[in-house]
Amino acid sequence: MAEKKNQPIRLGVTGGAGSGKSVVCERLGYHGVSVILADELARRAVIPGMPAYKKIIEYFGTEILDADGNINRARLRQLILQDHEKKRALENFVHPEVFRLMAEDYQAAGENGAELVAVEVPLLFEVGMEGYFDYILTVSVEPEERIKRLMARDQISREDAESLMRAQMPEDEKQNKSDYVLDNSGTLEETIESVDRFYQEFMAELKKTIS
Numbered sequence: 001m002a003e004k005k006n007q008p009i010r011l012g013v014t015g016g017a018g019s020g021k022s023v024v025c026e027r028l029g030y031h032g033v034s035v036i037l038a039d040e041l042a043r044r045a046v047i048p049g050m051p052a053y054k055k056i057i058e059y060f061g062t063e064i065l066d067a068d069g070n071i072n073r074a075r076l077r078q079l080i081l082q083d084h085e086k087k088r089a090l091e092n093f094v095h096p097e098v099f100r101l102m103a104e105d106y107q108a109a110g111e112n113g114a115e116l117v118a119v120e121v122p123l124l125f126e127v128g129m130e131g132y133f134d135y136i137l138t139v140s141v142e143p144e145e146r147i148k149r150l151m152a153r154d155q156i157s158r159e160d161a162e163s164l165m166r167a168q169m170p171e172d173e174k175q176n177k178s179d180y181v182l183d184n185s186g187t188l189e190e191t192i193e194s195v196d197r198f199y200q201e202f203m204a205e206l207k208k209t210i211s
Helices: 021-030 038-045 051-060 073-081 084-111 143-154 158-166 171-177 188-210
Strands: 009-014 034-037 116-120 135-140 180-183
Touching: 009 021, 021 034, 021 116, 021 135, 021 188, 034 038, 034 084, 038 084, 038 116, 051 073, 051 084, 073 084, 073 158, 084 116, 135 171, 143 158, 180 188
Parallel strands: 009 116, 009 135, 034 116, 135 180
Antiparallel strands: none
């Protein structure tokens, strides 16, 4: 795989809200995979001084800022949850900056000798990023379990959790568009075992492909 060192294989990791994509990516990182988290990129994209920050304040107003002048993501999430126009506006502000940061991090990973880069992208299919990746892994969880996880993680109502899920592409459609599907409905220990098995099988297939 040495000849690929400056062009790492790109694995897109996606799945619905509350599916546990970050946990899967964290375990892949344990195996030495270079990991890029879209949520971290989104946080970097909206810090004071970034282009998206100014656009968001101009559109939503200063009431979405906290006492330190940072964007209150929970407050912003509430504003767009039931308003599709505001949601599209926010995506138009943030996504271009996220894509730019993602490209920078991918290039840096290649320069550091990474063979495989896993990029966690919640809305991978929704924003049409299929062509960016060599392979796509969808993390799947039963709907009821996702609702429970979202309510606990984000401290939101069941209604808001269901609304968030409805705003995303249906689970079966994501699975049909993916190269791999990993079921994450079980315990953390079961997830770790599933990721370890996926990694070993994926790398074995990859070596056969490029050998």
